[in-house]
Amino acid sequence: MIKTDLSDLALFGGAPAFNEMLHVGRPNVGDRQQLLTRINDMLDRRWLSNNGPFVQELEEKLATFLGVAHCIVICNATIALEIAARALGLKGEVILPSFTFVASAHALQWLEITPVFCDVDPLTHNIDPVMVERLITQRTSGIMGVHVWGRACAIEELGGIAKKHHLKLLFDAAHAFGSTHQGQMIGGFGDVEVFSFHATKFFNTFEGGAITTNNDELAQKIRRIRNFGFAGMDNVVDIGTNGKMSEASAAMGLTSLESLDKFIGINYNNYVAFSKGLYGIPGVQLIQYSEKEKNNYQYIVVEIDENTTGLSRDLLVKILHAENIRARRYFHPGCHQMEPYRSSFANNRLALSETENLTQKVLQLPTGTAVGEEEISRICELIHFVFVNGIKIRTELQSLEHNISDM
Numbered sequence: 280m281i282k283t284d285l286s287d288l289a290l291f292g293g294a295p296a297f298n299e300m301l302h303v304g305r306p307n308v309g310d311r312q313q314l315l316t317r318i319n320d321m322l323d324r325r326w327l328s329n330n331g332p333f334v335q336e337l338e339e340k341l342a343t344f345l346g347v348a349h350c351i352v353i354c355n356a357t358i359a360l361e362i363a364a365r366a367l368g369l370k371g372e373v374i375l376p377s378f379t380f381v382a383s384a385h386a387l388q389w390l391e392i393t394p395v396f397c398d399v400d401p402l403t404h405n406i407d408p409v410m411v412e413r414l415i416t417q418r419t420s421g422i423m424g425v426h427v428w429g430r431a432c433a434i435e436e437l438g439g440i441a442k443k444h445h446l447k448l449l450f451d452a453a454h455a456f457g458s459t460h461q462g463q464m465i466g467g468f469g470d471v472e473v474f475s476f477h478a479t480k481f482f483n484t485f486e487g488g489a490i491t492t493n494n495d496e497l498a499q500k501i502r503r504i505r506n507f508g509f510a511g512m513d514n515v516v517d518i519g520t521n522g523k524m525s526e527a528s529a530a531m532g533l534t535s536l537e538s539l540d541k542f543i544g545i546n547y548n549n550y551v552a553f554s555k556g557l558y559g560i561p562g563v564q565l566i567q568y569s570e571k572e573k574n575n576y577q578y579i580v581v582e583i584d585e586n587t588t589g590l591s592r593d594l595l596v597k598i599l600h601a602e603n604i605r606a607r608r609y610f611h612p613g614c615h616q617m618e619p620y621r622s623s624f625a626n627n628r629l630a631l632s633e634t635e636n637l638t639q640k641v642l643q644l645p646t647g648t649a650v651g652e653e654e655i656s657r658i659c660e661l662i663h664f665v666f667v668n669g670i671k672i673r674t675e676l677q678s679l680e681h682n683i684s685d686m
């Protein structure tokens with residue numbers, strides 16, 4: 280139903296725009312029959328984990344797809360980041376953006392490496408290389424760039440800084456599977472790159488991730504660390520962990536891979552539909568993807584400028600949630616505002632004004648195979664309605680809150 284009156288909004292007692300919840304990152308599932316056939320093969324073989332044939336096949340196919348010498352699949356990206364950091368010998372301090380998912384920082388802190396948070400470029404949402412250089416100290420051992428929304432961060436600039444200061448360079452590419460930088464697939468940059476194949480990512484293995492590198496020696500070390508540090512039967516040579524991917528996850532990955540073009544096509548069409556639907560709302564800006572690069576278009580990210588709209592991002596989220604549109608604030612409130620970093624942030628050296636600004640503005644809307652043009656057009660109409668009536672909505676809410684406090 281099209282909303283024409285404030286009382287039509289679910290927040291004020293109207294019927295929600297959607298009966299079923301629309302989620303950000305609802306999982307994509309490829310050809311179900313293919314997946315079940317693979318799961319049956321796996322059960323017949325009774326080879327469920329420990330570098331099974333599906334894991335090997337997936338690693339080979341991913342390395343070819345990404346144009347990289349080595350792809351080591353891992354049980355998830357958080358463990359993959361930890362393994363990568365250990366394999367690179369990171370210690371002391373590592374510089375990374377605060378505007379990322381908290382797993383990027385936790386993976387370092389888990390190894391007792393201090394994450395030093397850097398601000399971002401407000402245009403790209405990616406780490407600001409100028410500030411990176413100012414944060415380098417005697418204790419710095421590496422830089423972790425994050426390709427936020429699958430848009431490559433400043434790879435060349437960070438590479439130059441890492442080289443100049445003899446630092447390791449890794450990329451959290453959790454968002455960037457299928458994206459390119461200057462025509463080259465993300466995956467082969469820096470010392471290592473780390474992908475997430477979590478269920479909410481456009482390419483998923485239920486839970487999963489991968490480390491990619493062109494360094495043969497490093498790849499061997501990563502493989503050992505993934506498997507408890509074993510270098511052959513009964514011979515442990517490193518501190519290892521259990522980072523193995525199961526065969527069931529690899530079966531899902533092989534199946535997802537066969538539908539990759541379809542998933543990207545749907546995401547792209549959804550992105551175009553959102554661009555058209557949100558066009559012309561003052562203060563509402565959908566992020567842009569370069570037409571010159573490949574992207575997976577998994578992230579429908581909108582910046583809400585409250586000074587222009589007159590209505591905050593947080594209030595919009597509240598309204599959308601009531602309508603069963605589970606829009607998400609990202610990466611709110613920023614890693615440096617989360618524990619244990621919040622308490623130790625006094626140790627950090629520079630203010631993160633762009634990050635703090637962005638975490639108040641950014642909103643992610645539902646997309647993927649679970650959402651089509653019909654839903655998108657209704658979401659956009661609703662957002663138009665909300666902002667056209669922004670002042671009235673705020674006044675109505677204030678009087679409701681006033682009445683409640685009087686009771």
Ligand SMILES: Cc1ncc(COP(=O)(O)O)c(C=O)c1O
Nearest residue numbers: 355356357380382383453475477
């Ligand atoms: C930027 C970033 N890094 C790391 C991760 C952790 O990935 P996983 O859930 O596979 O451990 C995520 C997950 O959403 C992420 O968005």
